[in-house]
Amino acid sequence: MDTSHLAEHAGAAGSLFASIFVVATLSMRTMIPLRIFAILTNVVLIATALPMHNYPVLVLHGVLLPLNSYRLHQMLQLVRDVKQSVNSDLSMEWLKPFMTERKCGPGEVLFYKDEKADSMYYIVSGRFRLVESGIELPVGAIVGEFGMISPSNTRTQTLECVEGGLILSVSYDQVEQLYVQNPAFAFYFLRLASARLFQNIETLERRLAQQTATPAVVAKSA
Amino acid sequence: MGSVRSSLRYLFADIIGDEDGDPPFLPDSLPEAAAPAVSDGIHLLMEYQGAGYAQLYVDRIRRFVRRPNVEPVLLSRIAQLLAARMAYEDLSRIAQLKLLKLDRGRGPSGHEADDVRRFHLDELIGVLPPALADSLLACFEQIGWLGRRRLTVRFSTRSRLAVRRLRMMAGLRRWRLHSVRYAEERAWVERWLHMIARALDKQPAAASAVIATAAMIEGQGDSYRQGLADWHAIIDGLAKPTFDGVLPTSDLAAAIAEARAAAMPDPRQAALKRTIAQIRARALAAAPGTNAAE
Numbered sequence: 001m002d003t004s005h006l007a008e009h010a011g012a013a014g015s016l017f018a019s020i021f022v023v024a025t026l027s028m029r030t031m032i033p034l035r036i037f038a039i040l041t042n043v044v045l046i047a048t049a050l051p052m053h054n055y056p057v058l059v060l061h062g063v064l065l066p067l068n069s070y071r072l073h074q075m076l077q078l079v080r081d082v083k084q085s086v087n088s089d090l091s092m093e094w095l096k097p098f099m100t101e102r103k104c105g106p107g108e109v110l111f112y113k114d115e116k117a118d119s120m121y122y123i124v125s126g127r128f129r130l131v132e133s134g135i136e137l138p139v140g141a142i143v144g145e146f147g148m149i150s151p152s153n154t155r156t157q158t159l160e161c162v163e164g165g166l167i168l169s170v171s172y173d174q175v176e177q178l179y180v181q182n183p184a185f186a187f188y189f190l191r192l193a194s195a196r197l198f199q200n201i202e203t204l205e206r207r208l209a210q211q212t213a214t215p216a217v218v219a220k221s222a
Numbered sequence: 223m224g225s226v227r228s229s230l231r232y233l234f235a236d237i238i239g240d241e242d243g244d245p246p247f248l249p250d251s252l253p254e255a256a257a258p259a260v261s262d263g264i265h266l267l268m269e270y271q272g273a274g275y276a277q278l279y280v281d282r283i284r285r286f287v288r289r290p291n292v293e294p295v296l297l298s299r300i301a302q303l304l305a306a307r308m309a310y311e312d313l314s315r316i317a318q319l320k321l322l323k324l325d326r327g328r329g330p331s332g333h334e335a336d337d338v339r340r341f342h343l344d345e346l347i348g349v350l351p352p353a354l355a356d357s358l359l360a361c362f363e364q365i366g367w368l369g370r371r372r373l374t375v376r377f378s379t380r381s382r383l384a385v386r387r388l389r390m391m392a393g394l395r396r397w398r399l400h401s402v403r404y405a406e407e408r409a410w411v412e413r414w415l416h417m418i419a420r421a422l423d424k425q426p427a428a429a430s431a432v433i434a435t436a437a438m439i440e441g442q443g444d445s446y447r448q449g450l451a452d453w454h455a456i457i458d459g460l461a462k463p464t465f466d467g468v469l470p471t472s473d474l475a476a477a478i479a480e481a482r483a484a485a486m487p488d489p490r491q492a493a494l495k496r497t498i499a500q501i502r503a504r505a506l507a508a509a510p511g512t513n514a515a516e
Contacts, residue, residue, distance in 0.1 A: 113419065116281065158416060
């Protein structure tokens with residue numbers, strides 16, 4: 001029995017579906033639905049190319065399918081990690097996969113007070129000191145996350161490397177791209193940044209209360 | 223149609239440059255006496271790079287407006303030196319200046335004399351973005367050309383071809399803010415401003431001397447490299463340790479002046495390093511309870 005006309009019909013139907021999916025993919029405004037439709041397009045085109053022995057299309061979409069799947073997985077994982085962070089320790093460790101490594105020598109200054117801020121850092125090893133306040137930052141600290149959302153966009157302290165070490169850095173542009181591409185990430189990122197701000201306000205309030213309590217005790221004992 | 227054009231302009235802003243911005247306003251509360259210097263700086267940087275770069279200049283000046291211990295004279299000096307340093311001389315700046323002279327009319331002889339400059343190889347590579355420059359620098363370092371090889375570039379307006387070449391060089395300014403040299407200049411300017419701010423906090427009498435150190439760096443090639451090395455030697459050897467409280471220099475301004483006087487066109491910086499060591503030894507010996515070997 002001749003099945004060539006069946007393959008032809010399947011090919012025509014597949015091409016029609018694939019065209020619809022391509023239009024749908026390109027009309028998506030955000031990254032997660034765009035990746036999902038791109039994966040569907042890849043699957044349809046692979047299924048269409050197989051019976052028609054169209055190997056170039058098969059190879060192309062055979063490469064694109066894992067690529068789109070990996071990127072979708074990355075995005076979903078990012079949203080999950082940020083969401084988890086909001087509900088637990090407010091850490092920013094989820095940014096690590098998007099950061100690049102940089103070695104720092106003693107005396108090297110990562111940024112100066114009042115400088116325009118353009119990236120945030122994660123301290124992996126070494127010793128780093130905020131020059132103006134004299135505070136030493138521990139390994140695992142994230143520095144410069146508020147510069148991105150602050151209106152003035154400037155550094156409030158100078159960060160100097162005291163003992164050589166390794167840092168990870170990510171530019172605000174990269175975080176902004178993630179923010180714009182992914183509304184769920186944007187929402188949880190905003191919540192996380194606000195939560196960290198509130199946490200800072202609480203710490204300041206506690207310190208202020210301690211400072212105002214100390215003179216009162218001194219006055220009483222005098 | 224206008225919105226489509228503006229969208230396309232935004233999309234290709236990195237390639238075609240962002241030239242259509244208006245000049246930034248002077249910072250609020252700027253003393254009247256300092257306004258002409260800041261205004262000149264804005265004008266210079268508008269011509270040098272564009273509105274965004276002039277805005278960066280204004281933002282940097284704003285840090286010192288209404289700051290304690292900053293008199294209008296001091297602010298004017300910061301404004302002048304900051305503008306001069308931000309308009310650093312690279313290939314495209316020299317070409318741009320040559321073209322400006324050409325546009326304003328030739329000299330009485332009818333032809334403008336050629337400008338011949340000697341650059342270090344890494345200065346020329348520095349006009350490229352880091353992704354390209356890093357691999358080239360690594361290559362030249364391996365074959366031993368880096369730091370030793372100097373190249374002569376002729377800036378001429380004698381023929382149409384030479385003028386076209388100048389225009390191409392001047393056009394490189396569109397990519398200037400993505401270049402390796404810009405990243406280095408930015409780090410230097412920020413360090414200088416940081417040292418001024420620390421001087422104003424720790425030793426206000428020395429602020430003027432710290433500001434004036436910017437004049438040590440000028441031009442290109444050997445003189446630029448020498449000035450930069452001397453500046454870092456003075457700041458690392460005297461100013462920073464004083465601000466950190468490690469070196470008890472009572473008169474930092476005099477110490478800087480003494481060190482600057484000892485700076486010679488010597489790549490080994492022998493006289494300068496000796497003078498800095500002497501100043502440090504004197505300061506440590508004069509302060510009771512400090513370790514002279516520190």
